[in-house]
Amino acid sequence: MKDWVRSMNGLWNIQPAQFAIEQVHNLSMADQKPGCCVCMIFFNEKADNFDWGDDDTAFSSSVSHVAGTSEDQRLRVLCPEMCFACSSDNPTPDLGNWAVGSDGRSPILNCVSCKIAVHASCYGEDPATAPEDWKCNRCKDEDWQAVCCLCNLRGGALKPTTTGHWAHIVCAMSITEVSFQDIKLRSPIDVTNISPARLKLKCYYCRSFIKTSPKYASCIQCSVGKCALSFHVTCAKAAGVMMEPSDWPYPVYATCCKHPFANRDIIRRGSLKGVSTGERVIAKHKNSRFYEAEVIGEREQMFCHVNFYDNSFSENLFPEDIVSHNISRDRPPAAGDKVKVLWTDGVVYDGAYVKDSFIKIYDVEFQDASVVTVKREDIYRKGEEIPKKVRTKLSVASDMRHQDFYGNQVIGEKHRQVTSRYATPSAENTDQSDSSSSEMKD
Structure with missing residues (x-):
C-alpha cells in the first residue's frame, strides 16, 4: 500500500468514523504551509515561489490560530476568488472578497471542535464577527459522522449541500458542474448538475481498495493534453498531484502522476512552430x-x-x-x-x-x-x-x-x-x- 494511503488511515469513508483521527489530521494541516486546509490544494513546497517572510513563524505546533486578533494570524491566501465564483449561471460575478486585505492575507479561523484551520475568505466567514470559540458549519450541526459526498475522505473544511449532505470546499470548487449558491458564504453547495458521464469516472488512486462511493462522488481529470486520467480531488492532493488555479470553465488545473513536472505554459510552447508574416x-x-x-x-x-x-x-x-x-x-x-x-x-x-x-x-x-x-x-x-x-x-x-x-x-x-x-x-x-x-x- 502506498505511503500516502497509509497517511490517510482512519479517514476513508469505508472505515468507521473516528472523529479523534479527523482532529489529529486537521491539526496537522493547520501547522503546515499555507495554514489553510482549503488553500492547501494549491500549495507545493518545491514549486512555491513566494518569499513567505514573517509568515514562516505562524507554522509551528506551538502557535494557536484564533480569528483575526493579531497581524501574525493573517496568512497569505492561495485561492483566487474566481475559483469560487466560476459559473455559467453567473456571467459577471463580483470577484472582490471583503475578508482579504490589500496584502493578499486573510485571518485564520480555527474550529474549536474539529480543529480545521481555514482562511475566513476561503470559508466564507466574516472575521469581524467570528468568536474566539468559533465552530465550522459541520460542528455547529454536531454531525460527527459527516462525509464528503464528492470524494472518499473525511476531514477538512465541509459545507452543506443542497441535497442535505456535506461536501469539501476544495472538491466543490474543482468540479465544473458544482457551484456555490451563495458565493460569499461558500454555501450551500449545489451538486445536482453533475453530468452522468462524470459520475461514471473512476478514481485512479482509490479505486483499487474502495469498491463503493457516495451517490455524488465525482472525479476531475488531468488537464495535460488529451490525458483522461481521473481522480478525486482529495485523493489526488494526498498522492502529490500538482494543482494550480486556472480559468473558467476549469477553475483548477491538475497534472496527474504521469506528468509530474508538466508546466502548462511550456507544454504548448515546446511544440509550437513559427508563423510567417501574411499567414x-x-x-x-x-x-x-x-x-x-x-x-x-x-x-x-x-x-x-x-x-x-x-x-x-x-x-x-x-x-x-x-x-x-x-x-x-x-x-x-x-x-x-x-x-x-x-x-x-x-x-x-x-x-x-x-x-x-x-x-x-x-x-x-x-x-x-x-x-x-x-x-x-x-x-x-x-x-x-x-x-x-x-x-x-x-x-x-x-x-x-x-x-x-x-x-x-x-x-x-x-x-x-x-x-x-x-x-x-x-x-x-x-x-x-x-x-x-x-x-x-x-
Missing part, C-alpha cells in the same frame, strides 16, 4: 476572445514575470510596468526581490519578481482592422488543434453566428470574462485540451 491564423483579441486574423509583423520583446500575494501572477508585464525599478536604465531585479507593479486599473500592487525573458511577439490584424500584439501561444495556425477551452471563445467579426476558421460551428457565449485585477492574456487561458476519445474531459 492567416486564429488569434486572441484584447477582449479575451479568438478571431480570424492576419500576421503583419514580428519582433522580440522583454517581459517580466511577477508573483502577487494572492497567488495570482503576471508573466506579461512590460519593464515600465514595474514602477519600483528603472529596468530600462538599471539591471532587472533579482529573483525574489519585492517589486511594485502599476496595474491596468491604475493601482500599484506589491509582488515578488520571478524572472524576465525575451519572447518573440507578433502583430496581428483582425477583420475589423484592429491590430493587437500577441505571443505565439495565443495564435493557432491552420491545422493546429484548438483546445475545447479556446473553442468556447471563438467568435466572428459580426454578431451573427457563422462558420469559424476551421469550419466548425461557433459556440454561443455562456461563459464569463475573468475580471480579476491580476488577470492577464496569457497561455494559461489557452492550454486546456479536448479529449474526444475519453468519456469526458475536464
